Amino acid sequence: MTKQLSQHTSATVETVETVDDLAKLANYSLMDTLNSDPDATTNGDDHRARQVFSGHYVPVKPTLIENPEYVAHSQRFFSELGFADSMAQSADFISLFSGDISQVPEPMRKVGWACGYALSIFGTEYIQQCPFRTGNGYGDGRAVSVLEAVIKGKRWEMQLKGGGRTPYCRGADGRAVLRSSVREFLAQEHMHALGVPTSRSLSLYVSKTETVQRPWYSEGSNSQDPDQMITEAVAISTRVASSFIRVGQLELFGRRARKQEHPHAMAELEQLMLHLVDREYADAIDPQLTNAEKVLVLAGEFRTRLTSLVSNWIRVGYCQGNFNSDNCAAGGFTLDYGPFGFCDVFNPQYQPWTGGGQHFAFLNQGVAAERNFLMFCTALSPLLASEPDYVDQLQQLVNGFSAEMQAKMEQMWAAKLGLGAFNAALFDELETLMLQTPVDYTLFFRELSALPDDIGALKKSFYRDLALAPAGLEQRWSAWLTQWQSLLDSTVVDSSEVGSTGDTNTQARSRDEISAQMKAVNPKYTLREWLLVPAYQQASVGNYAPVRELQAVMTQPYAEQSQQVEDKYYRTKASEFFGVGGCSHLSCSS
Numbered sequence: 001m002t003k004q005l006s007q008h009t010s011a012t013v014e015t016v017e018t019v020d021d022l023a024k025l026a027n028y029s030l031m032d033t034l035n036s037d038p039d040a041t042t043n044g045d046d047h048r049a050r051q052v053f054s055g056h057y058v059p060v061k062p063t064l065i066e067n068p069e070y071v072a073h074s075q076r077f078f079s080e081l082g083f084a085d086s087m088a089q090s091a092d093f094i095s096l097f098s099g100d101i102s103q104v105p106e107p108m109r110k111v112g113w114a115c116g117y118a119l120s121i122f123g124t125e126y127i128q129q130c131p132f133r134t135g136n137g138y139g140d141g142r143a144v145s146v147l148e149a150v151i152k153g154k155r156w157e158m159q160l161k162g163g164g165r166t167p168y169c170r171g172a173d174g175r176a177v178l179r180s181s182v183r184e185f186l187a188q189e190h191m192h193a194l195g196v197p198t199s200r201s202l203s204l205y206v207s208k209t210e211t212v213q214r215p216w217y218s219e220g221s222n223s224q225d226p227d228q229m230i231t232e233a234v235a236i237s238t239r240v241a242s243s244f245i246r247v248g249q250l251e252l253f254g255r256r257a258r259k260q261e262h263p264h265a266m267a268e269l270e271q272l273m274l275h276l277v278d279r280e281y282a283d284a285i286d287p288q289l290t291n292a293e294k295v296l297v298l299a300g301e302f303r304t305r306l307t308s309l310v311s312n313w314i315r316v317g318y319c320q321g322n323f324n325s326d327n328c329a330a331g332g333f334t335l336d337y338g339p340f341g342f343c344d345v346f347n348p349q350y351q352p353w354t355g356g357g358q359h360f361a362f363l364n365q366g367v368a369a370e371r372n373f374l375m376f377c378t379a380l381s382p383l384l385a386s387e388p389d390y391v392d393q394l395q396q397l398v399n400g401f402s403a404e405m406q407a408k409m410e411q412m413w414a415a416k417l418g419l420g421a422f423n424a425a426l427f428d429e430l431e432t433l434m435l436q437t438p439v440d441y442t443l444f445f446r447e448l449s450a451l452p453d454d455i456g457a458l459k460k461s462f463y464r465d466l467a468l469a470p471a472g473l474e475q476r477w478s479a480w481l482t483q484w485q486s487l488l489d490s491t492v493v494d495s496s497e498v499g500s501t502g503d504t505n506t507q508a509r510s511r512d513e514i515s516a517q518m519k520a521v522n523p524k525y526t527l528r529e530w531l532l533v534p535a536y537q538q539a540s541v542g543n544y545a546p547v548r549e550l551q552a553v554m555t556q557p558y559a560e561q562s563q564q565v566e567d568k569y570y571r572t573k574a575s576e577f578f579g580v581g582g583c584s585h586l587s588c589s590s
C-alpha cells in the first residue's frame with residue numbers, strides 16, 4: 001500500500017524568483033512511490049521506440065530544442081503559483097522549460113519520466129499493431145514530465161509537450177510544432193478562465209532554428225495529405241496539472257492484471273489506483289477504507305467530476321474532438337488539446353476532428369464520456385475480484401451514468417437560459433430553431449443574456465437573413481422568445497424587493513440579477529479556430545503580439561472588454577473560413 005502523499009516539502013518558498021527557488025520545492029511522488037520499467041536505462045537516455053512490458057514509468061531525459069526563444073507564459077498561473085513574472089524570460093528557466101534539465105540544481109533531478117497507457121476508442125479496446133510493438137502499449141510519445149513540486153500546499157506536475165522521443169514515440173520525432181503548441185497553450189488558460197477544469201499552461205518557447213515536417217491538407221480535402229508536407233518550427237509548451245494519470249493508463253494496468261501478464265501485474269494496478277487516489281481524490285476518500293471500498297468511492301467521485309466536466313464543455317461550446325480513454329484525465333479535468341474546437345454554428349454533430357465521426361461530436365460527448373467511464377470501471381474491476389457485491393455496485397455506477405449526465409445537462413441548459421428549472425418543450429423548440437436558422441452558439445446565448453424584448457438583437461448571432469429563411473421562422477422565434485420571457489417573468493420581482501423577503505429559498509430575482517447570472521455562464525468570447533490561425537501564422541514569422549493579444553482577451557472571456565476587442569472578436573465566423581483544412585477541421589495531434 002502506498003503511503004499518504006505529503007503536501008509539504010522541507011522548504012517553503014513564498015515567492016519563486018529563480019529556478020533555485022523552484023528546485024527546493026521538488027517532491028517526486030510518482031517516481032518515488034511507483035515502479036520504474038525494469039528494462040529502462042537509469043540515466044534517461046531512452047529515446048528509441050521499444051516495447052515496455054511493465055513498470056509505471058520510464059525515466060527519460062527530455063531533448064532540448066535548439067536556440068529557444070520566449071513566446072509567452074501565463075501571467076495568471078505564475079501569479080497563482082507565486083512565481084515572479086520575470087522568471088519566464090530568465091536564462092535558466094528558459095533552459096529548463098525548453099528541455100535542458102542537465103544543469104538543474106538539486107534536489108531537482110536531471111531525469112524526467114514518461115508513462116505508458118492503453119487506449120480504448122469509444123469503449124472498444126484498441127490493440128496496437130505497428131512495427132515497434134504489438135499489444136496494449138501506447139504512451140507519452142512526446143510528453144516528458146520534468147518536475148513534481150508542492151507549491152503553496154498543492155502538488156503540481158510539470159510536463160513538457162514536444163520534449164523529444166521516448167520509448168513510446170512509435171518512430172515519430174517526439175516534437176510538437178509551434179502551431180499546435182500555441183493552440184494548446186492558449187486553450188488551457190482560456191478553459192480555466194471559463195471555469196472549466198483543465199490542465200494549465202506555464203510557458204511556451206519556440207526554437208529559432210529547429211524545424212520538422214508535417215503533412216498538411218490539400219485544397220478541398222478534409223484530411224491531411226502526405227504529399228502536402230509543410231515545414232514548421234518546433235516548440236515546447238509546459239503544461240501543469242495535479243497529475244497526468246489518464247483512464248487509458250489505468251486500462252493498461254487493468255488489462256495486464258486481467259491477463260496476468262506478469263507476476264506484478266495486479267500489484268501494479270493496485271499501486272496506480274492508490275496513487276490516483278492520493279494525487280486526485282485525497283480529500284474525498286477516507287484513507288481508512290479498504291482498497292475495494294476505495295475503488296467504489298473513487299468511481300463515484302470520478303463519475304461526478306466527469307459528468308460536470310462534459311456539461312461544462314457543452315456550456316461553453318467546446319468539443320474535445322478525440323475523447324478516447326487516453327485523452328480522458330482520471331482526475332476529471334480537460335486534457336489533450338489536439339483536434340479540439342469551439343463551435344461557431346450551433347450543430348449537435350459539430351466535430352472538428354477529421355477522424356472523429358459522430359461519436360465524439362459536440363452533443364454526443366456525454367455518451368463518449370460514459371464509454372470512458374465504463375473503461376475506467378473495467379480497468380479497476382480486477383481489484384474487486386474477491387468482492388462480488390462490490391462488482392455489482394460498480395456496475396450500478398456504470399448503469400447510473402447516463403441519468404447523472406442528463407441531470408447535469410438539464411441544469412446546465414436551464415442556467416444558460418436563466419431559468420431555475422429545465423423546460424423540455426422550450427428547449428426542444430430552441431434547439432430546432434437554432435439548427436434551422438442557424439445561429440452562432442456563443443453570440444446567441446450572450447445576446448440572450450441581455451434579456452432582449454424582441455429578436456432584433458439575437459439576429460447578430462444568425463448566419464442567415466431571416467427574410468431568406470423558410471416562411472414562418474421569424475414568427476416562431478418571436479413566439480419562442482415570448483414563451484421564454486414569460487417563464488423568466490414568473491421568477492422576476494422588482495429589484496427593490498429582492499432580498500427583502502428574508503426567505504433564503506426565494507427564487508425572486510431582479511432582471512439585472514438574471515442577466516448577470518446568465519452572463520456568468522454564457523461567455524462573450526471563445527477561442528474559435530479562425531482566431532487562432534492568424535495568431536499562430538504570425539508567430540511562425542516571429543511576431544508573437546497576436547498570440548499575446550489573444551491570450552489577454554481569452555483569459556477574460558465573460559468580461560465586457562473594449563469596443564475594439566468587441567469589434568474584432570465578438571463576431572460570427574466569416575464565410576471564407578468554412579470548409580478550410582486546419583481551420584474548420586483538424587487532424588489528430590493538431
Ligand SMILES: Nc1ncnc2c1ncn2[C@@H]1O[C@H](COP(=O)(O)OP(=O)(O)OP(=O)(O)O)[C@@H](O)[C@H]1O
Binds near residue numbers: 142165337
Ligand atoms: N510527434 C510525435 N512524436 C512522438 N509521439 C507522438 C507524436 N505525436 C503524437 N504522439 C503520440 O501519439 C499518441 C496520440 O497522439 P495525440 O495527438 O493524441 O497525443 P498528443 O497530443 O501528443 O498527446 P497528449 O495526449 O499527451 O496531449 C500519443 O501517445 C502521443 O504521445
